[in-house]
Amino acid sequence: MDRMELEKRVEELNQLLHEYGHAYYSLDKPLVPDAVYDQLMQELLAIEAENPDLIYPDSPSQRVGGEILTGFGKVVHEFPMLSLSNAFSEVDLREFDKRVQAATGHQVTYICELxxxxxxxxxxxxxxxxxQGSTRGxxxxxxxxxxxxxxxxTIPLRLNEPxxxxxxxEAYMPKKSFVHLNATRDEAGEEPFANPRNxxxxxxxxxxxxxxxxxxxxIFVYGIGGDGSAYGQDSHSDSLDALDTLGFETNHERKRCASIDEVIDYIGKWVENRSNLEYEIDGIVVKVDNFEDQEQLGFTARxxxxxxxxxxxxxxxxxxxxDIELSVGRTGVVTPTAILEPVRVAGSTVGRAxxxxxxxxxEKDVRIGDTVVIRKAGDIIPEVVAPLIEQRTGDEQPFHMPDNCPECDSELIRIEGEVALRCVNPQCPAQMKEAIIHFVSRNAMNIEGIGERVVDxxxxxxxxxxxxxxxxxxxxQLIELERMGEKSVSNLLTAIEASKANSLEKLxxxxxxxxxxxxxxxxxxEEFGTLSALMEADVERLLTIxxxxxxxADSITTYFSNEDVMEVLQKLESYGVNMTYKGRSRQDVPTDGPFAGKTVVLTGKLSILTRNEAKEKIEALGGKVSGSVSKKTDLVIAGEDAGSKLAKAEELEITVWSEEMLIGALGEE
Structure with a gap:
């Protein structure tokens, strides 16, 4: 491909990926299967890798984040980003409407937005x-x-028109992302964010x-700098429609209202229903819709x-x-929880925060016995906002975290750079319950029949x-437990015995x-092959990976330096638990066999093996399992109801196997 053809292909790929990405992320209406998008992206990445001068600022490949920044430059806004006046009641809204009608001399149409x-x-x-993108400042x-x-x-890097x-x-964090982020921060001993906005x-x-x-x-885009009239629009609602056409994501819960009464009804609807949204809102923005009316009304200084x-x-x-209750998680983090007199907040009864x-x-000087203000942080997690100090009687008791674990009495430590206290005793009962639940989970040792109830x-x-x-x-022992019959016990013991054969990464x-x-x-x-080799590795060796x-690296060496940990591992080994990697090591890649060096794609519903089991077995024999079909795919395993990936494989004339053929190749017939 000569230079001119290369440049043309990069432009085609950029255009297609922008179009498909907008349809998928902003409109929730995919135009092509994921495999097609992935194939195009891989082609673009390959071209850019060999031709760095063809990496344009608006390339879809630039969304993953580039080099570390040294700071943020200043941006002077061409049009000031003014704040809005606030209304807190129906009376405030009607006063606003009176001022608008007095200034314009007529009834106006409003547009309401979340x-x-x-x-x-x-x-x-x-x-x-x-x-360029900037904050309000x-x-x-x-x-x-x-x-x-x-x-x-959802921010387009290239618009549909030049x-x-x-x-x-308004850039925001969806509720699901917020919950996931705080769970991750808790696990790492970092202070959680108070709400999605922060x-x-x-x-x-x-x-x-x-x-x-x-x-x-x-992100939701809500307006044009200055106003939309500069771009041929007559009203704010027209400008939002135009922004949709350009490829931006606007919030379609908006509504044009012919009177302030309709505005008040619209607000009432969302006061009741905002908890059903997938993102947080803290009010309703009410705007005069027509640009000529807006120009006539003008601005105050702010x-x-x-x-x-x-x-x-x-x-x-x-x-x-x-009271304040302490709980110990799987990683030993000790978390204080407020025990409250039950109270209704944000539509539910709360007894803990x-x-x-x-x-x-x-910092907040919270004491047992205080009258406290609570809220749902981001309408999700109940939290204590502050104590009402003026209501104290003198009987309130200051709270201090203990020096020792509330479950096992081991000394609590605070790791440098973290705010959380931790119990580092691997024999701590609270941690061990959580640890066992994790140990038996599907992606770990996969021991079916042991859940939280059985662990208790x-x-x-x-x-x-x-x-x-x-x-x-x-x-x-097991038959004596409640709700454990002969079949349940037999299945559980079989699952425990089978787990001994798991590959090292599962353990x-x-x-x-x-x-x-x-x-x-x-x-x-893959790197060390055996648990004993990993245990001998120091931080410097680990950092070579x-x-x-x-x-x-620090976590691994700290873990294996604990005598109690070593005792547990020795017992596991003595009970016959495998401690060797059974897959393809980095030093020992199979060079023959049905999957050696081949890229395999699994599609459709498998009835004999699970997807994970099939993936592990193929990779153990030297294959690589990919999520998308491309010209580089060597083999597709098609189960029941295989869809677009199978069609793509047939189009590219790639070899397709049934699950039965896979089982035969694995030697498990």
Whole structure:
């Protein structure tokens, strides 16, 4: 392919990927199967890798985050980003309407939009290409966060028309992303974010764009810099329709209202229903729709006279803090929880609320017996906002985190750089229950028949204290447990026995070593081959592995330096649990066999093996399992109801096997 053809192909790929990405992420209407998108992206990445000068700023490949930033430059907004006046009641809304009608001399049409609880941003496009994104700042000067904004997939890097335009929007974190992020931070001993707005703002002000990329942010665009009349629009609602046409994502819950009564009805609807949304809103924005009316109304020094923001009533209530309870998680983090007099807040009855950590309790001076204000942080997690100090009687008791674990009395430690206290005793009962539940899970040792209920029973019966005790269980012990019949016991013992043969990465993940997830467990198993070899590795050796960083290396060496851990591992080995990697090691890649060196795609429903089982067996024989079909695919395994991947394989004339043929090749007939 000569240079001119190469440039033309890059342009074609950019255009197609922008079109398909917009349909998938913004419209939720995929135009092509994932495999087609993946194939095009891989082709683009390959061309860009060989021709770096063809990597354009608006290339879809630039969404993953590039180099670490050294800081944020300043951006002077061409059009000021003004704040809105606030309305807190129906009376305030009707006063606003009276002022509008007095100034215009007639009844106006309003447009109402959900007020997204996020971070206001400005996006600048030149000839249809995204060139700069910035924060609101003080309304006149903001910060340049272009690199971070490129990671938000609902921000188009290229518009459907080659216009030069500045638009305004609200970047936000969906509720699911917020819950996942805080769970991850809790696991790492980091302080959770108080609400999705803070999380979104914190994500966009990271100097490493990869962090922003990992947090699954989104955006709704709500207007054009200046006003839409400069682009041929007569009203705000028309300008939103035009933004949709250009490829932006606007919020379609908006509504044009012919009177203030309709506005009030619309607000009432969302006061009742906002908890059903997948994102947080903190009010409703009410704007005069017609641009001529807006121009006539004008601005004050700080706000447009043609718009106001109705703020929802605060979802905060008062109740009594009866006690503070401590819980110990699988990684040993000790978390304080407020025990409350039950109270209704945000549509549900709450009897417990998060206090996060000791530092927060001290900072807020929360005491047992206090009357406290609670709310649902982001309408998701109940939290204690503050104590009402003026209501104290003198009987309230300050709370101090203990020096020792509430479950096992071992000394608690605070790891440098973390806010959480941890119990590091691997024999801690609370940790061991959680550890066993993790150990037997599907992606770890996959011991079916042991869930949370059974683990509790085993502990109450004093049958297990750590994961190694699972391999000492007998029929006589299990049959005595509630709701455990002969068949259940037999199946459970069979599953326990079968788990002994698992490959090392399953055991390594099941041990629950902090920071060692499934991927890291597999990488370490491939690298070292045996558990004993891994245990002998020091931090320097671990850091020679490209995918292993400081935190993982330190966590591994700390874990294996614990005498109690070594005792558990010795017992596991004595009970016959495999401690060797059975897959393809990095030093020993099979060079023959039906899958050696081949790229395999699994599609459709498999009835004999699970997807994970098939993947593991193929990779153990030297194959690579891919998620998409391309010209580089050697073999497709098609189960029942195989769809687009099978069609693509047939189109490319790739060899297709049934599951029965796979079983035969694996030698498991």
């Amino acid at each position: 007020k997204i609880d996020g971070l206001a941003i400005s996006l600048k496009y030149v000839d249809g290409r995204f060139v 003080d309304g006149t000067v903001g910060e340049d966060i272009t690199a971070n904004l490129k990671t938000i997939r 216009v030069s335009i500045e638009v305004r929007g 999380a979104a703002a914190g994500s966009l002000r990271q100097l490493d764009p990869k962090i922003a990329a990992s947090r699954n942010l989104a 706000n447009p006279r043609w718009a106001t923001a109705f703020k929802f009533p605060a979802e905060e209530v008062m109740t009594k803090l009866l 998060s206090l996060h950590n000791e530092d927060l309790i001290i 029973q085993l502990y109450r019966a004093d049958l297990v204290h750590d994961v190694s005790d699972l391999y000492t269980l007998t029929r006589e 390594l993940f099941g041990l629950g070593i902090r920071h060692v997830g499934e991927k890291a467990a597999t990488i370490l198993s 490209h995918e292993i960083g400081d935190k993982v």
